[in-house]
Amino acid sequence: xxxxxxxxxxxxxxxxxxxRLSVYLRCLNVLDAAEVRTISxxxxxxxxxxxxxxxxxxxxYFGEFGVRGxxxxxxxxxxxxxxxxxxxxxxxxxxxGAGNLxxxxxxxxxxxxxxxxxxxxxxxxxxxxxxxxxxxVQIYDIRDFKKIGRREAIRIAxxxxxAGAAQAAMNTVAAAGVRAILNFSxxxxxxxxxxxxxSMDLTVSLESLSFFLVQGEADE
Amino acid sequence: xxxxxxxxxxxxxxxxxxxRLSVYLRCLNVLDAAEVRTISxxxxxxxxxxxxxxxxxxxxYFGEFGVRGxxxxxxxxxxxxxxxxxxxxxxxxxxxGAGNLxxxxxxxxxxxxxxxxxxxxxxxxxxxxxxxxxxxVQIYDIRDFKKIGRREAIRIAxxxxxAGAAQAAMNTVAAAGVRAILNFSxxxxxxxxxxxxxSMDLTVSLESLSFFLVQGEADE
Numbered sequence: 001x002x003x004x005x006x007x008x009x010x011x012x013x014x015x016x017x018x019x020r021l022s023v024y025l026r027c028l029n030v031l032d033a034a035e036v037r038t039i040s041x042x043x044x045x046x047x048x049x050x051x052x053x054x055x056x057x058x059x060x061y062f063g064e065f066g067v068r069g070x071x072x073x074x075x076x077x078x079x080x081x082x083x084x085x086x087x088x089x090x091x092x093x094x095x096x097g098a099g100n101l102x103x104x105x106x107x108x109x110x111x112x113x114x115x116x117x118x119x120x121x122x123x124x125x126x127x128x129x130x131x132x133x134x135x136x137v138q139i140y141d142i143r144d145f146k147k148i149g150r151r152e153a154i155r156i157a158x159x160x161x162x163a164g165a166a167q168a169a170m171n172t173v174a175a176a177g178v179r180a181i182l183n184f185s186x187x188x189x190x191x192x193x194x195x196x197x198x199s200m201d202l203t204v205s206l207e208s209l210s211f212f213l214v215q216g217e218a219d220e
Numbered sequence: 221x222x223x224x225x226x227x228x229x230x231x232x233x234x235x236x237x238x239x240r241l242s243v244y245l246r247c248l249n250v251l252d253a254a255e256v257r258t259i260s261x262x263x264x265x266x267x268x269x270x271x272x273x274x275x276x277x278x279x280x281y282f283g284e285f286g287v288r289g290x291x292x293x294x295x296x297x298x299x300x301x302x303x304x305x306x307x308x309x310x311x312x313x314x315x316x317g318a319g320n321l322x323x324x325x326x327x328x329x330x331x332x333x334x335x336x337x338x339x340x341x342x343x344x345x346x347x348x349x350x351x352x353x354x355x356x357v358q359i360y361d362i363r364d365f366k367k368i369g370r371r372e373a374i375r376i377a378x379x380x381x382x383a384g385a386a387q388a389a390m391n392t393v394a395a396a397g398v399r400a401i402l403n404f405s406x407x408x409x410x411x412x413x414x415x416x417x418x419s420m421d422l423t424v425s426l427e428s429l430s431f432f433l434v435q436g437e438a439d440e
Binding site: 109134200207209 | 321333
């Protein structure tokens with residue numbers, strides 16, 4: 001679209017790659033805050049325990065960002081990565097489920113800094129509808145999702161309700177034309193047609209820690 | 221230790237591998253619930269969009285689980301994976317921070333099913349200490365972490381408080397001898413000596429969805 005937007009290639013990019021781009025962006029945020037102006041892929045890899053060849057390969061896919069003998073310009077690469085990830089225009093998010101998890105996510109401070117805006121919460125319970133999260137996010141009736149979703153230009157829906165209500169919530173979201181879903185409900189769900197569904201399974205991280213505890217014991 | 225426990229090799233296993241083991245376990249749970257008795261790596265890969273060669277490689281690292289011409293016995297492989305991940309004995313968890321996120325995690329239904337038990341919440345606020353989560357998890361004074369941690373045999377600490385309090389909470393945890401930390405606070409933290417720190421950055425998943433939305437637009 002705009003001249004500055006890097007070309008988006010037609011081959012699909014794996015989720016592992018986009019996750020790594022997010023990690024690189026996180027590193028560049030740290031470097032930029034520390035007023036580092038340029039960094040080589042080697043130094044980036046060493047400082048953040050990454051793989052230099054992988055960094056070069058991942059970034060080369062989206063264009064020529066490195067400068068021979070200098071490396072990457074931190075501010076410029078950061079700006080490019082934010083464009084590639086679609087963060088430069090801000091991404092508006094609605095959360096379905098205004099329980100503890102939904103309210104915690106609505107006020108999560110990390111989101112705002114990264115270009116995400118939580119613009120609405122939705123619930124089915126009468127005593128929640130019309131109230132606000134501590135941070136000021138309004139709770140709407142889930143039956144108004146389509147109307148509010150359009151008005152607030154919601155592009156990602158977060159499912160934070162009970163597991164039993166998750167599939168219905170996803171269908172509501174898809175019917176309203178929202179095409180990306182981040183799901184926190186445990187269980188296996190079917191992505192509605194035309195939507196991208198990403199599930200956060202919190203147990204995966206705990207299992208990884210549990211594994212390291214077992215490993216540690218074997219070493220003792 | 222016990223005869224059935226698979227050998228744990230001395231080379232370090234990457235976090236990507238343990239994450240994949242968690243995913244395989246999740247798939248086997250689904251198959252077991254559907255009363256599937258055996259499955260080949262090929263069928264497992266097709267059904268859950270995984271890579272068959274990667275499955276065989278990951279599992280071969282921990283022993284000989286596959287049977288030629290049959291594949292894997294679902295129940296048996298599930299039991300082995302739970303052992304490898306240290307879930308067979310149950311893993312006891314304490315959560316530091318009894319705000320919305322801490323309370324949501326304490327009552328998250330997915331944990332219990334997978335062998336994790338949330339046994340205590342901790343906070344610094346007087347009006348929270350002594351109360352319980354909706355699911356019945358007691359909230360203790362964070363100053364009693366060491367005492368309660370020992371009594372409740374806490375092995376993993378989850379940091380769910382405000383970012384400003386996270387480093388102090390991690391140090392409290394490490395001083396009490398708890399060696400694994402799952403952190404939800406945004407920011408960059410230093411793992412205390414002798415502990416394994418895993419941070420959940422919720423923005424990574426949102427960025428991945430944002431990227432797919434940008435990609436989608438390019439296709440239209």
